[in-house]
Each structure stands twice: as C-alpha cells, then as structure tokens.
Amino acid sequence: MLLASYSYSQDPDQPDCNCAELTFKGKTGKSAYKGNIPFSGICEKTRSGAIIQQSEFQNGQLDGETKNYYPNGIVKETYTYSKNQKHGVYQRYNDEGKLLTEGWYLNDLKHGEWSYYNPKTGIVLKVLHFEFGKQTDE
Numbered sequence: 001m002l003l004a005s006y007s008y009s010q011d012p013d014q015p016d017c018n019c020a021e022l023t024f025k026g027k028t029g030k031s032a033y034k035g036n037i038p039f040s041g042i043c044e045k046t047r048s049g050a051i052i053q054q055s056e057f058q059n060g061q062l063d064g065e066t067k068n069y070y071p072n073g074i075v076k077e078t079y080t081y082s083k084n085q086k087h088g089v090y091q092r093y094n095d096e097g098k099l100l101t102e103g104w105y106l107n108d109l110k111h112g113e114w115s116y117y118n119p120k121t122g123i124v125l126k127v128l129h130f131e132f133g134k135q136t137d138e
Contacts, residue, residue: 019043019055030084031060047071056081070095079105094119109133 022032022039032039038060045053050071056064062081070076074097080088086105094100099122103114110130118125129136 016042016044019045019053026084028084030062032057032062033060098122103130106132110135 017034017039019032022034022043025031025033032043039057040059042054042056044051048071050073051069052071053066053068055062055066058064061084063083064081066079066081067075068077072095074095075093076095077093078089078091079086080090082088085108087107088105090101090103090105091099092101096119098119099117100119101114101116103110104112106112109132111132112130114128114130116125116127117123
C-alpha cells in the first residue's frame, strides 16, 4: 500500500522569516501561518534593525526554543515550547547576560524547582518548588 504524505513546511532553502510576514490564528493567537500554510521554521521579530525575538515553529505551532533579546543583543529570556505551550526549561538573564532565574514549565504551568540567582555573584538567592503552577513551599 502506498500512502501519500504532505508537508506544510516552508522551502528548506529559506527556513527563516520575519514574524511580520506571518498571520497568527487559533485560540491562543500563537498558531503561525504564512499565507494559508502552517509555518515551520524560525521567525524573527525586529525593532530598529535589532532582533528582539526568535521563535521556532513546527506545523504552525510554537515548538522548540523562543528567545527574547535586550536592545543590546544579549539574551533576556529563553522558553521551550511544545505545541504552543511552554513546556521545558525557562531561563531569564539580566542585560549583562547573568542568569537571574531558571525553572521548568509543564503544559504552560511552572513545575518543579525554580532557582533565583544573585546577578553579581551567581549564588542562589532562593529556590521555590511548584506543582502544576501552584507553589508548594515558601
């Protein structure tokens, strides 16, 4: 038996695009389309010529890493997405690139250990624990 397979990804020679070229639809407004085709690839948002965000999409859904940047080009935040939901590692940095916060998302909810760091010393200031979005300790 022969089955046909269709791919809705973009031209492999041009996998990236400016997010302004995409139309966002769906319940959450996060599903990306280029024309009427679900977008697969990396899109970038820019302001005054500088990249302020890069997001990975697979078949129109956020899937992979999203990075937000400070105007100086330093990474501000990284999120991991799966099927339009935050799902995986989250990290936040100051504008000098020092880690401030590190944690985990599970189906768009904080889950597990979240660590908060002193930006000058890198020493952990506090650790909080979450279970499906609810803090389980003080």
